[in-house]
Amino acid sequence: MRKDKDPYKVLIIEDNLGDFILVSDFLEETILAPEIDHAPDFKQAVDILNQSAAGSYNAIFLDLSLPDKSGEDLIIEILKMVRQTPVIVLTGYTDASFAIKSLSLGASDYLLKDELSATTLYKSLIYNIERFKTLLRLKESELRYSDLFHLSPQAMFVVDRVSNQFLDINEAAISHYGYSKEEFLEMTLNDIMQEDDFKKYECRPAEKNPDQSSFQNLFRFRLKSGTWVDVELRCNLLLFNGIKAEVILANDVTERLTHLNIIQEQNRRLKEIAFEQSHVVRAPLSRMMGLINLIKTTQISQKEELIQLLGYIEGSAYEIDDIIREIVRKTETLKQEGDL
Template sequence: MKSIRQYSQNLSILIIEDNQGDFILIEDHLLEKFKNIDIVHFTNFENSYDYLQNPDQKVSLILLDLHLPDLKGMDLINKFLSYNFQIPIVILTGYSDLDLAKKSLQTGIHDYLIKDEINPEILYKTIIFALNRSDFINQIEEEKNNYENLFNFNPQPTWLLEAESLQILNANISAQMNYGFNLDLFQKMSFLQLHPDEEVQLVKLKLSSKEVETSKNHFTHFLADGKKINVDIYFKEIETVSGKRLIVQSNDISETLNHIGTIEIQNKKLKEIAWTQSHVVRAPIARILAIINLIEEEQLQNTDEISFLLKQLKLSTVEMDNVVREIVSETNRFRSE
């Protein structure tokens, strides 16, 4: 926030007052209290509006009489506020319009001054207060806009919920695009309607929990077209003027879970292949080794016996070749999936 000295420097005050005597008095008060002040004077709404429309004109504050030749009262106030010049306005009024001046504070007017009570000190304090209040309001508005931008442009689907009922109060652009519901439809829904009936109680329990660890539970969400997706839900409770609210964010994990499922299937197939390699292949190999050992040890001379063993050796070799072919085929099919 600025200091009082900063507010007092390089001021440009627009006075809209059709009474020349009142203007001269206010001008004298301003010149007495402020250094480096620029005072601009108009006597009606139309000329002051034209002046404010010029982007080159920088106005710090407007002192506005409630009774101008071309516009007066609430019509004058509403007209000024409708143009949203983003300039603090202080009403100049008499005792007869005091109620109206007080009412104007509820519409966006920063303050009011009773002409008969104006003196340099009161005018100075009122202007400083109005400028300070305007800066504070602008700062709040800027922070509000920043929050809204962070909310709306968050790439993750995000909702603002009423904490007790879980009614959807707002949904960001990502939620609307990914789920297929526009904002009006979302605002007619409870967050629970995105979930199947069997998950409702678990969702209620989760969103009422203060434990961060529970945010890792998997849930199911329905899209507008009826499609189901798997999601993780993360949330944060916040306090607002209107009561407790929940900011809830979802993360679509459908592809992740599908990928995990694919990996599990692949692991199962790898285990089957490994079992085949370790058991089925070993049987014909064991028979081949046994036949070779028998031939070496016995030094067989009988032609029939040799012929029989060679036949068994061939059968075991063919069997092993078939097993290898089956392993290669399974591996290729596994890779293609």
């Protein structure tokens, strides 16, 4: 048999020397150079684990019946000390029923001593090491999700995809919307979303719309006070405690939209002012240009005629000045309204 060259360090907690030797021999049949430690009772197991670094063992094989501790208490105490290491229970037929229960207490697997072989032992070792790594990664991922969710400064909800029931709410949502967590958990998304918006709402994860511009997923949500606010929604699908759900980030853009609408209205009115005044200013300007052209092309012999023409030009200039002042007044009024 080709032996596994990877380094493995295991602790065998077993009071029966014969069983310890058997398990050790089976491991050495399949692993090139396993590092094996032995604890014949609970006390020595505690001493070994206390002296070793957390996670230093790849796996622990545990006999359920030790002279100084056994059964459920033994499982619980060992698991407290090795949270980052899979514990594989070794048992005889008489303890088989409890071995199954040990899985619910947190043991990774159980093996019947009378059915042990080098192959079954090796398969159990490798399977539980990899399975435990996967579970640790999953827990770390869940912890990161929890931190991102609950510490987010923006309101976030977890909603059941079928019933639309709120399953989880972060502190930002509770603070912003005014409902307590208990009140949220009694509600559905429909209870805070405008009815017409709810009918058209569909979770479309952001990665499916990478080019989506701002203000595309706009909906209206109701605060506990009764006030309606504009929110921009982003969502992702996830499995929450075994339930098909979606996590929704609700960004309140009411103030931004208000400012945007004010700016758009100002631009519209400025265009109107520019259009209207451009036509108004053309009349006196045309008169001025005509009068100036008349002076340039006509022999004017009388001083009184020239003074009269210049008076007309001056009057048109004052008219243009009044028009410009009116444009400035209207734009200043718009600016003050925008500041409000």
